[in-house]
Amino acid sequence: MRGTQSINHLGHLTIGGVDTTWLAQSFGTPLYVYDVALMKQNVNLMKQAFEEFPVQWQIAYASKAFSSVAMYQLVDQLGLALDVVSGGELYTAIQAGLDPKHIHFHGNNKSEQELSFALDQGIGTIIVDNDFELDMLSELTVARQQSVDVLFRITPGVEAHTHEYITTGQEDSKFGFNVNDQTIENAVRLAQSHSLMNLKGLHWHIGSQIFESMGFVTAIKNMFGHIKAWRDRLGFTPEILNVGGGFGIQYTKEDDPIPLDTHIREIVQQIQQASEQLKMPVPEVWVEPGRALVGEAGTTLYTAGAKKHVPGIRTYLSVDGGMTDNLRPALYQSKYEAMNASKADIKADQTVSLAGKCCESGDMLIWDACLPETLPGDLIAVFCTGAYGYSMANNYNRLPRPAVVFVENGDAQLVVRRETYADLVRHDLDYTLSLSGVGNKS
Ligand SMILES: Cc1ncc(COP(=O)(O)O)c(C=O)c1O
Incomplete structure (x- = not known):
């Protein structure tokens, strides 16, 4: 059980003090349910770790x-900045009422x-990824006579995943300036001589x-080697180091990530130590x-439907969603755990494979899930679906995207409406080519 999850006297799973069977009846399934208290707790854990050090942080x-709009508003309330990666995410943040100064692009x-849209809004920071973008941004700032703060994204030569990390030297990645490449030095020189682009520092992200x-520690050590060289050769000392994201979570019992606050302490200590060695602030x-x-x-709530037993092989239990609301199992073979939320107090002693409803054999949410005897109509909760679930949701097979609710202290709030069939054809237009005869537009 994570966060505020519990089991009530009816044997139902509750989240944020709200019965999940009530949520399913009120908002339908599939349904994404977010435990607001747990999100706040995660943020506080990181903040408290930073507060232990005499450093500026963000x-x-x-x-x-x-x-989503509501998520961005929560982020703002919690005093966080926001990282967006597209005009669409930026637009959503503006609609949510966020101060563009707190947004990184x-x-x-x-x-x-x-x-241009970002500059129109007065964006806080642009993370410049490559020299093509740098030239474009340079021209835009000059044409508009508008200044902007920038960080340069670097591929630091370290790639990390779960327990493994690899020092790759010259990293093969579509993101960022190669750390050993001349283009990064040229870019620093260009920014230094530019009156409108303020190069504030560096960014890197080593994985997820x-x-x-x-x-993280190895990447910092590597990068400080380069920071020393750039300081000595170019006179550039970063005021900001953005070490990215990628902190792991526990999807299943097999995952054992270190706590978030431990990550923060080790990152800050390493940066402090490396800065002291270089005698730089x-x-x-x-x-x-x-x-x-x-x-x-x-957590995603689904209603159980068809069950198929393949003698001697396995039992498939289909649910009313799948790769349309959670693409990760099909995309990355990601693993999840599930519970029968309407029979949460009954011992899970049966092995069933949870199938999605899309026309793909690969649309399997969980192979060999452990559930009690589950009947059509029972409520299935798949845990840990809060990241890259709704944001990767799609309309394959013309399935409408589910609703999203936030729950906290016994209250539930709908924050994203369920799509309707009408939404699915909203942007479709009639076929009219044949009405205008055989056209020759060449
Ligand atoms: C630049 C950058 N920052 C942050 C993140 C967030 O990563 P995570 O969700 O694993 O923390 C990503 C993920 O792809 C990223 O590319």
């Missing part, structure tokens, strides 16, 4: 993990229109679902967690 929520292929801090430390703030706080 937590920016990586909103690709779950983006990421992305490896920002369009001129997106950069990272369980240990060794990868300790830069502001920025982090960009997505999954770690919202992943475990999200």
